[in-house]
Amino acid sequence: MQSREPISDTSTPLGRDFTRFWVAQGASSVGGQVSELAVPLLAVVVLHASAAEVGVLNAARWLPFLLLALPLGVLVDRRRRLPILVVSDLARAALTVVVVVVAFSGALTLPVLVVLVGLLGAFTVAFEVSYQSFLPTVVGRRQLERANGRLQATAATAEVGGPGLGGLLVQVLSAPWALAVHALTYVVSAVALLGIRAPEPRPASTGRSALRDLGEGLRFVGRDRYLVSLVGFAGIYNLFAQWVVVLFTVHAVRQLGLDAGLLGLVLSLGAVGAVAGAAAAPSSVRRFGAGPVLVACAAAECIALAVLPVVDPSWSTPVTVIAVIAVFAVNGAGTSLSSVVALTLRQLRSPDHVLGRVNATMRWLSYGVVAIGAGLGGLVGELLGTRTGIALGCAGTLLTVVWVVASPLRTVRDPAGLATHGAADQ
Numbered sequence: 001m002q003s004r005e006p007i008s009d010t011s012t013p014l015g016r017d018f019t020r021f022w023v024a025q026g027a028s029s030v031g032g033q034v035s036e037l038a039v040p041l042l043a044v045v046v047l048h049a050s051a052a053e054v055g056v057l058n059a060a061r062w063l064p065f066l067l068l069a070l071p072l073g074v075l076v077d078r079r080r081r082l083p084i085l086v087v088s089d090l091a092r093a094a095l096t097v098v099v100v101v102v103a104f105s106g107a108l109t110l111p112v113l114v115v116l117v118g119l120l121g122a123f124t125v126a127f128e129v130s131y132q133s134f135l136p137t138v139v140g141r142r143q144l145e146r147a148n149g150r151l152q153a154t155a156a157t158a159e160v161g162g163p164g165l166g167g168l169l170v171q172v173l174s175a176p177w178a179l180a181v182h183a184l185t186y187v188v189s190a191v192a193l194l195g196i197r198a199p200e201p202r203p204a205s206t207g208r209s210a211l212r213d214l215g216e217g218l219r220f221v222g223r224d225r226y227l228v229s230l231v232g233f234a235g236i237y238n239l240f241a242q243w244v245v246v247l248f249t250v251h252a253v254r255q256l257g258l259d260a261g262l263l264g265l266v267l268s269l270g271a272v273g274a275v276a277g278a279a280a281a282p283s284s285v286r287r288f289g290a291g292p293v294l295v296a297c298a299a300a301e302c303i304a305l306a307v308l309p310v311v312d313p314s315w316s317t318p319v320t321v322i323a324v325i326a327v328f329a330v331n332g333a334g335t336s337l338s339s340v341v342a343l344t345l346r347q348l349r350s351p352d353h354v355l356g357r358v359n360a361t362m363r364w365l366s367y368g369v370v371a372i373g374a375g376l377g378g379l380v381g382e383l384l385g386t387r388t389g390i391a392l393g394c395a396g397t398l399l400t401v402v403w404v405v406a407s408p409l410r411t412v413r414d415p416a417g418l419a420t421h422g423a424a425d426q
Helices: 016-046 051-078 081-105 110-139 141-172 175-194 210-223 225-254 260-270 272-279 281-288 290-305 317-349 352-384 386-397 399-406
Strands: none
Touching (some): 016 081, 016 110, 016 225, 051 110, 051 210, 051 225, 051 352, 110 141, 141 317, 210 225, 225 260, 225 352, 225 386, 225 399, 272 317, 281 290, 281 317, 290 317, 290 399, 352 386
16 A cells, blocks of 8 residues: 655754765765776776777676675665675775775786776675665655755766866876775765764564575565666666767767866766756656656656767867767756656665665666676777767667656656555654
8 A cells, every 4th residue: 555645854854864974975976976087097098998998897897786786685684784884985995095006006907907996896886785775764764855866966066076076186196196086085985974873773684595585675676567667767778878988988088089187077067967957856856746757857868868979079179078068967967867766766665674675676787787888888889989889879778768658657746656655654
């Protein structure tokens, strides 16, 4: 039976624990944006990696979601989530320092970088699954839409400053120094998380094997048509969007003539759209309904990316920069707004005892394909050229629109109507 009570409570402050959680997420987001630009540039500029090799590097970053998300989801539902978050942050800080030290020593090679990026990805999986499962403990489920909107807006704001900071650090200092800044942000995140005082009881033992618990999470998602629809939305888009992103970094540097500083500026200014999208989430859902918002976002995200292969190397640098900024601004607004809505729906549909496994299953399917998209994009770009490869990836993203329009998501108005009985009582 579905609850029809209001889910969003705008009158109650989110509290100090959320502020600490917010600081942690903000620090991680800024650092993540720095490294998202610094790592590929380290490969392209320092190691002279080809399009295919950059694809392999990006695949290594996302492959842990495919390999580890499901078992880590079981772990998250069997343990307190805060310690997992802190350990993940500290481990990622240590591994990032290793990358920096190896790079400065002159011993860095592409295989070494791929291995270290893969290890970083493993702890990122643990953090992502725990982070989304811990948030209801911090703010309660009635505050989820507000909290998710604020967190997404912060992540989007980091997208504004992070790439610019990353590009500046790479250009003025070096890619390893940019990564050293990222290591520091992980430490800031861990310290902020350690200040959270929200009581988190140890989950009760199910008395079942890990394999049976894992299967329960898969079945829970598979039986829910809304969760299946959300998986398809994220999975199709992420597959082809990562295909495009992998090739665009190489294409922008080698074909469009953008240096590290300009590329960072483009991504930073383009991310202004993501800030606006996240901020508009609550009012957009109230005015238009969750389903129409998701359909509109899917269309905006995909159509915007389709402009990238049209950008010609013969254009002047200012025209190229303006065009690409506009693409990422519209795309960012769509992805940011849809992420807030989708995450809130997922958290409302999932009781707490299975939330870790649900988040892990969603991450496994929707982020696991990112590794596939990165590998395929790099391969196609190597064989057909980066511009043609980007065009094919953009064509693939349009399947996202078809999926969302054909799914039950398009009919959703008030997210409260999708809340399960166990998900709406906090």
